[in-house]
Amino acid sequence: MAAQRPMTITEKILAAHAGVPWVEPGQLVEVRVDFLMANDITAPLAIRAFREMGATRVFDPERVAIVLSHFAPSKDIRSADQCKVAREFAREQGLVHYYEMGEGIEHALLPDRGLVLPGELVLGADSHTCTYGAVGCFSTGVGSTDLAYAMATGETWLKVPETLKFVYYNRLQPWVTGKDLILYTIGRISCDGATYKAMEFTGEALADLSMDGRLAMANMAIEAGGKNGIFNPDQRTLDYVAQRAQRPFSPVWSDPDAEYAEVYEFDAAQIEPQVALPWSPDNVRPLSQVERVPIDQVFIGSCTNGRLDDLRTAARILRGRRVHPEVRAIVIPASRDIYLQALKEGLIEIFMAAGCVVSASTCGPCLGGHMGVLGKGERCVSTSNRNFVGRMGHPESESYLANPAVAAASAVAGRLCHPEELGIRYEEVAGVA
Incomplete structure (x- = not known):
């Protein structure tokens, strides 16, 4: 067997979930998933595809969440019917993590409820699923059909992305938040500058950034075309997760000598709102x-x-x-x-x-x-x-x-x-x- 190559946090998570010792960018892998999510817009499409493929039960009712968040409370008959389809499926399947209107937006709910955890692989039928990378998991948005297959089997396939490393050094200036850092970054690399690449965020400037600020940064990785946004867990991350986690988890970190497609360095002291x-x-x-x-x-x-x-x-x-x-x-x-x-x-x-x-x-x-x-x-x-x-x-x-x-x-x-x-x-x- 070939020696294991140094890997980024994204590559380590994909390798672990593929059951192989290592992966490399461009490789296609079949992986198991830890958690799935859909909302009132995407769930009805996934449910239809789920039934069309002949599936009858989700792979694990504790690992699938449906959240009514986008057009809820319902604004018209069409959105009410969308919510009704999702609601009835959640009841039929006995989903443990079903969230009615007003409970919240999925990308705030799932991290705060301890449902997405370090080292995990999470899929969501919503492009901003990349938010959860703030806790050190691989999370990415998928289409409703892909989600349907994963709901039925607990598996999916992915192409291992190249990783871009973003290093923010020095200290944040007054009034500057995670939102400003990610806007600045997107402005520098453009809306397609990270297309199908992992965006790994690191550097001393992020050490004092709250989890709320980190979630905001990971949330907008998709605005640069990123496959996922991700932070290596630090003590702040582990403290946040430890208070919330609903199941055991195993964090991983990038190897010091991991290879990156490109490394960007930004002086946080020069960034304003x-x-x-x-x-x-x-x-x-x-x-x-x-x-x-x-x-x-x-x-x-x-x-x-x-x-x-x-x-x-x-x-x-x-x-x-x-x-x-x-x-x-x-x-x-x-x-x-x-x-x-x-x-x-x-x-x-x-x-x-x-x-x-x-x-x-x-x-x-x-x-x-x-x-x-x-x-x-x-x-x-x-x-x-x-x-x-x-x-x-x-x-x-x-x-x-x-x-x-x-x-x-x-x-x-x-x-x-x-x-x-x-x-x-x-x-x-x-x-x-």
């Missing part, structure tokens, strides 16, 4: 170089930035201030658990007092589905992950992607705005509950 201008997540500029355009709406939420850290930051900026009279501000916690904690901390009261609309947990405005659709010519500052033409509504509307602090400040100013333009010092919002 970033904004992705219409109509692409790679049309990125530093906020200081962006025209202060007037806006009509602000959206704080989504699977990218609807977590507790994000809500705390936005609330600290909105505390004692009012949303601009010509701006609509929508805040959507990414899960019921996050919503409840935000209630306990008084964040929801701050949002309401500032004039925001606070909604039950849903994807909502992110995909122009409901609850915040933009009209012709309207502009929105959004903490979500995509701003393609028509993504949030009318094809002539515009979405600007930014971090929660910039979004909250913009809601007050009525235009794109840095918090310091409102006279807010970073020390006022950093680490103060």
Whole structure:
């Protein structure tokens, strides 16, 4: 047998799940899966394919999750029927992890509930399944037909991706978050710069980044075309997972001498808050170089930035201030658990007092589905992950992607705005509950 080659974390996970000592980029492997997920848009298609292939039972009702998140609460008859199909299948199969409307967005729910774990292989019928790489697992989005096969067999096939290594050195500057790091990165390599490649994030600048910030970074790997985004687990990761894990897990790490297709090094001290201008997540500029355009709406939420850290930051900026009279501000916690904690901390009261609309947990405005659709010519500052033409509504509307602090400040100013333009010092919002 040939000697084992040094491997990246992605390659190690794929090798372990293929039952082989090593793999290399470009190799096709049959792998077992640890966990599967579908939502109210993708589950009905997967269920139909599942039945068409003659399957009758999922491979393990504890390893398949269905989450009603995209058009839930249902906005019309069609979306109600979609949810009904998913709901009935979950009951029929006895799925342990079925989440009704309002329970949350899958990419916040599954990590926080300890259902996706270090060293695991996870598939989801949603492109932002790559989010879970923040905990050190291989997770990627697949089509509904591929998910149907995996639901029936517990297996799939994959091509081992090349890995790009992104090293962020030095220390993060005030106001800079995981959202800014990933926007900066996508701006540097473009929306197809990581096509079918693993994006491995590392470096000293990430050591102090919260799990919420890491989840935001992994979430947007797909916006660069990435097959997956992934972090090597550190103590912060293991502490987060240990409090939540619903089954044993075995973390792995990249070998020090692993081979990478390319290595990018970025000085975090030179990165400021970033904004992705219409109509692409790679049309990125530093906020200081962006025209202060007037806006009509602000959206704080989504699977990218609807977590507790994000809500705390936005609330600290909105505390004692009012949303601009010509701006609509929508805040959507990414899960019921996050919503409840935000209630306990008084964040929801701050949002309401500032004039925001606070909604039950849903994807909502992110995909122009409901609850915040933009009209012709309207502009929105959004903490979500995509701003393609028509993504949030009318094809002539515009979405600007930014971090929660910039979004909250913009809601007050009525235009794109840095918090310091409102006279807010970073020390006022950093680490103060």
